[in-house]
Amino acid sequence: MMNYTPEQAPTDPPGHPPPTPAIDARGLTVVRGDRTVLRALDFTVAPGSITGLLGPSGCGKTTLMRTVVGTQARATGALDVLGRPAGDPGLRTRVGYVTQAPSVYTDLTVRQNLDYFAAVLHPGRAHREARRDAVTRAVRDVDLTSHADSLAGALSGGQRSRVSLAVALLGTPELLVLDEPTVGLDPVLRRDLWDLFHRLAAERGVTLLISSHVMDEAERCHRLLLMREGRILAEDTPAALRRRTGADTVEDAFLHLVDAAGTPTPPHTEEPPR
Numbered sequence: 010m011m012n013y014t015p016e017q018a019p020t021d022p023p024g025h026p027p028p029t030p031a032i033d034a035r036g037l038t039v040v041r042g043d044r045t046v047l048r049a050l051d052f053t054v055a056p057g058s059i060t061g062l063l064g065p066s067g068c069g070k071t072t073l074m075r076t077v078v079g080t081q082a083r084a085t086g087a088l089d090v091l092g093r094p095a096g097d098p099g100l101r102t103r104v105g106y107v108t109q110a111p112s113v114y115t116d117l118t119v120r121q122n123l124d125y126f127a128a129v130l131h132p133g134r135a136h137r138e139a140r141r142d143a144v145t146r147a148v149r150d151v152d153l154t155s156h157a158d159s160l161a162g163a164l165s166g167g168q169r170s171r172v173s174l175a176v177a178l179l180g181t182p183e184l185l186v187l188d189e190p191t192v193g194l195d196p197v198l199r200r201d202l203w204d205l206f207h208r209l210a211a212e213r214g215v216t217l218l219i220s221s222h223v224m225d226e227a228e229r230c231h232r233l234l235l236m237r238e239g240r241i242l243a244e245d246t247p248a249a250l251r252r253r254t255g256a257d258t259v260e261d262a263f264l265h266l267v268d269a270a271g272t273p274t275p276p277h278t279e280e281p282p283r
C-alpha cells in the first residue's frame with residue numbers, strides 16, 4: 010500500500026510565516042481561439058505538496074498546466090510560479106513538464122535519450138560525471154534500469170511515458186507539472202509512480218501538480234483542484250471535500266459539487282469523470 014496519508018500534507022512550522030506558494034494564480038484567464046478556456050481562476054499551490062488537478066475532459070486541465078509552465082499564449086490576470094511570473098526564463102531549469110504525449114526520440118535507447126537531454130541541460134566535459142549520475146538516478150527513479158539499453162521505440166506506451174518523466178527529473182526541478190502521467194499504466198506501475206511522486210515531495214521537497222481523469226487517484230494527493238468548464242469548482246484536501254459534501258468518495262463529492270453549482274451540462278461537451 011501507499012506509504013503516506015493525504016492528511017500528511019506539508020505544514021508550516023508554528024510561528025513561521027507561510028512560505029511563498031509554488032503557484033499563485035489570481036484572476037487567471039486564458040482564451041484559446043475564440044473560446045475563454047480558463048475563467049478568472051484564483052488558487053495557490055503550497056511548496057512540497059502534491060496537488061491533483063481533476064475534472065472532465067475538456068475542462069481546461071492541460072491549458073492550465075501549459076499556462077503554469079509558460080507555453081500558453083493569451084493569459085491574463087496574474088500567475089506566479091516559484092515566486093516569478095510564469096514563463097520567466099529563470100524558471101526554465103526549475104520547472105519540469107511532462108506532456109500527455111511522450112516526447113522522446115524513438116530511434117535512441119532510453120539511456121541515449123537521457124544522455125542527450127542531460128547534455129542540453131549541463132553541457133561541457135566538466136559536467137560529465139554529474140550527467141552520468143543524473144542519468145543513472147533518473148532511470149532508476151522511473152524503474153527503467155533493466156530497459157536502459159532498449160530503443161525507446163521498442164518500449165510500451167507506459168514505458169515511453171516514464172522515459173519522458175525521467176527526462177523531466179534530470180534537471181532536479183523544484184516544480185513538476187505532469188499531465189495525466191498514469192494513463193495506460195497497469196495498477197502496479199500506477200502505484201509505483203505514485204510512490205515515486207510522494208518520495209519526490211517528501212525527500213526532495215518537489216512540488217507536484219498532477220492532472221488525472223481517474224478519481225481514485227485523487228485520494229493520493231495532498232490537495233485537489235476540482236475543475237469544471239474552465240472554473241475551479243473546489244480546492245481542498247480529499248478528506249475535507251468528502252466531509253464537506255457528506256460523500257464517501259471524491260468522485261461523489263465532485264458530483265455533489267456539480268449539482269450544487271447548478272450549471273447544466275450540455276451532453277455533447279461533457280464526459281463523466283473516469
Ligand SMILES: Nc1ncnc2c1ncn2[C@@H]1O[C@H](COP(=O)(O)OP(=O)(O)OP(=O)(O)O)[C@@H](O)[C@H]1O
Nearest residue numbers: 041042043044046065066067068069070071072073
Ligand atoms: N488550440 C486550441 N484552440 C482552441 N481551443 C482549444 C485548443 N486546444 C484546446 N482547446 C479547447 O480548450 C478547452 C480545454 O482543453 P484542455 O486540453 O485544456 O482540456 P483538458 O481538461 O486537459 O482535457 P483532456 O482531459 O481531454 O486532456 C477544450 O474545450 C478545448 O476544445
